[in-house]
Amino acid sequence: MEKAGVNSDFYSGLFNPVLVHEFLTASALKFPDKEAVVFAETRLTYRELDEQSDMLASSLMTLGIERHNRIIVFGDNSVETIISIYAILKAGAVFIIPNGTIKSNKLQYIIRDSGARLIIAQMSKDEIIQEAFSDPDIGIPVIWFGQKEIIGHKNDYLWNELPGASPVQSDSLIKRKSELIDYDLASLIYTSGSTGEPKGVMSAHSNIVAAARSIIQYIKNDSSDRILVVLPLSFDYGLYQVIMAFMFGGTIVLEKSFNFPMDMLKVLQKEKITGFPIVPTILAMLLKLKNLSGYDLGGLRYISNTGAALPVEHIKKFRNLFPEVQLFSMFGLTECKRISYLSPDLIDKKPGSVGKAIPNCETFIVDERDSVVQTGRIGELVVRGSNVMRGYWNAEDLTSKIYRNWKLGGEKVLYTGDLFYEDEDGFLYFVGRKDDMIKSKGERISPKEIENILCSMEGVVEAAVIGVPDEILGQSIKAFIVKKMDSGLLQNEVLLYCSKNMETFMIPKEIEFLDALPKSPNGKVDKKSLKLMDNTTR
Numbered sequence: 347m348e349k350a351g352v353n354s355d356f357y358s359g360l361f362n363p364v365l366v367h368e369f370l371t372a373s374a375l376k377f378p379d380k381e382a383v384v385f386a387e388t389r390l391t392y393r394e395l396d397e398q399s400d401m402l403a404s405s406l407m408t409l410g411i412e413r414h415n416r417i418i419v420f421g422d423n424s425v426e427t428i429i430s431i432y433a434i435l436k437a438g439a440v441f442i443i444p445n446g447t448i449k450s451n452k453l454q455y456i457i458r459d460s461g462a463r464l465i466i467a468q469m470s471k472d473e474i475i476q477e478a479f480s481d482p483d484i485g486i487p488v489i490w491f492g493q494k495e496i497i498g499h500k501n502d503y504l505w506n507e508l509p510g511a512s513p514v515q516s517d518s519l520i521k522r523k524s525e526l527i528d529y530d531l532a533s534l535i536y537t538s539g540s541t542g543e544p545k546g547v548m549s550a551h552s553n554i555v556a557a558a559r560s561i562i563q564y565i566k567n568d569s570s571d572r573i574l575v576v577l578p579l580s581f582d583y584g585l586y587q588v589i590m591a592f593m594f595g596g597t598i599v600l601e602k603s604f605n606f607p608m609d610m611l612k613v614l615q616k617e618k619i620t621g622f623p624i625v626p627t628i629l630a631m632l633l634k635l636k637n638l639s640g641y642d643l644g645g646l647r648y649i650s651n652t653g654a655a656l657p658v659e660h661i662k663k664f665r666n667l668f669p670e671v672q673l674f675s676m677f678g679l680t681e682c683k684r685i686s687y688l689s690p691d692l693i694d695k696k697p698g699s700v701g702k703a704i705p706n707c708e709t710f711i712v713d714e715r716d717s718v719v720q721t722g723r724i725g726e727l728v729v730r731g732s733n734v735m736r737g738y739w740n741a742e743d744l745t746s747k748i749y750r751n752w753k754l755g756g757e758k759v760l761y762t763g764d765l766f767y768e769d770e771d772g773f774l775y776f777v778g779r780k781d782d783m784i785k786s787k788g789e790r791i792s793p794k795e796i797e798n799i800l801c802s803m804e805g806v807v808e809a810a811v812i813g814v815p816d817e818i819l820g821q822s823i824k825a826f827i828v829k830k831m832d833s834g835l836l837q838n839e840v841l842l843y844c845s846k847n848m849e850t851f852m853i854p855k856e857i858e859f860l861d862a863l864p865k866s867p868n869g870k871v872d873k874k875s876l877k878l879m880d881n882t883t884r
Contacts, residue, residue, distance in 0.1 A: 402433035408510030413438035421468030450477030538792035546739035556732035625788030653788030784813035
């Protein structure tokens with residue numbers, strides 16, 4: 347079926363697409379009346395989604411958005427977020443999706459660091475944006491969507507009243523699409539860094555498509571799949587579910603969050619879900635339900651997990667309840683999307699492993715001299731492949747430390763900072779981080795960032811943060827605080843301060859006051875000693 351008013355010569359090759367947004371158009375041509383996205387009461391077909399993203403792309407160009415410009419999409423999971431992503435790509439720009447619970451100081455940082463030209467925002471985020479705009483140097487336009495009326499902003503636009511919107515593609519939009527190449531950046535995904543400031547991982551169209559194709563290949567997705575997404579689209583694991591589904595012509599059933607496990611089970615049944623991507627927290631929540639076995643999940647073909655390793659006991663419990671559901675245990679980083687997966691037929695045999703390298707990807711475990719270690723020895727995991735992203739935005743020094751020259755012709759590979767070992771069959775086992783990064787609820791969290799915020803509180807002299815094992819969260823956050831001698835600072839005051847200045851997943855679960863932090867001879871905080879102290883009190 348040919349789209350009215352569209353240059354058919356331009357679309358003639360789209361069944362061999364190379365750009366992220368071209369897969370949406372290809373699926374719209376192949377499955378025009380099929381559901382692409384289900385969200386609450388909204389059900390959008392592929393044709394509708396493709397046309398609406400075309401309309402928004404035309405509006406963005408009318409507003410002056412040029413190729414390579416960066417645009418922030420700030421909101422919770424929604425149809426508008428998905429439309430915005432594909433409109434931005436069609437306009438040749440780069441999308442950024444911050445976490446929906448981000449605080450104004452971090453949003454302000456991302457606006458400055460990325461040089462964003464525009465924000466597409468949910469109206470409920472008005473207060474945070476106002477606070478971020480307190481800096482007079484930040485005066486970029488905002489396109490608002492949602493239910494609440496917005497007043498008092500200059501350069502504002504309402505989603506349904508944008509200039510230049512038309513159901514028929516303009517010649518300028520067709521021309522813009524024809525200029526794009528797969529080396530162009532598609533996204534900046536901001537992730538916590540060891541310095542405490544978030545860093546934007548540069549993801550080109552070619553990187554995203556390569557990673558998505560590999561995952562689709564081993565999960566064996568096809569157009570009959572219906573994927574339930576309860577993870578935030580700001581989390582690349584959630585985002586890629588949308589990207590992949592539009593590549594193979596499946597259906598995304600989108601939910602706002604995973605806070606209500608009973609609701610998830612109802613949706614699994616009602617929408618005949620075949621694929622369910624989770625993080626360990628979700629499985630722990632489900633396994634706590636007394637009547638889980640009473641739900642009919644007969645349509646569910648697979649569950650996939652990444653973000654942190656599933657506890658072996660949770661794997662066993664789920665397998666006993668639903669032996670017919672395939673369970674994919676996976677490992678990855680934002681810097682390369684996905685690294686490895688364990689085939690479901692091996693989950694009972696090697697439940698502690700994260701498998702082997704994904705298709706079209708190669709891994710090595712190396713020592714400090716870059717020599718590949720022997721079987722069973724621990725070393726740093728190195729990743730080679732098209733899924734390895736381009737580096738960090740505005741951070742050449744950090745990029746050069748993580749994305750380094752390899753032995754083959756000076757090509758760049760990713761040094762993950764993760765410690766692994768390989769068994770005699772070549773399967774990978776995660777040991778821990780080389781640095782102090784914490785993984786909680788699927789989020790990668792910088793202790794330094796939390797420490798900086800704690801130390802900004804009146805009455806706090808020093809602070810140190812560690813991750814401690816947690817059955818549900820993977821790791822929970824514990825903060826050690828040294829307060830001023832005359833300070834009567836209490837734990838609930840610290841938690842209140844944290845709730846006002848941090849995203850919810852960063853707030854410490856435990857706080858302990860100390861007279862002094864243990865230090866190494868060179869004056870650095872000795873976190874190994876803190877972890878030993880914590881272990882002795884449990």
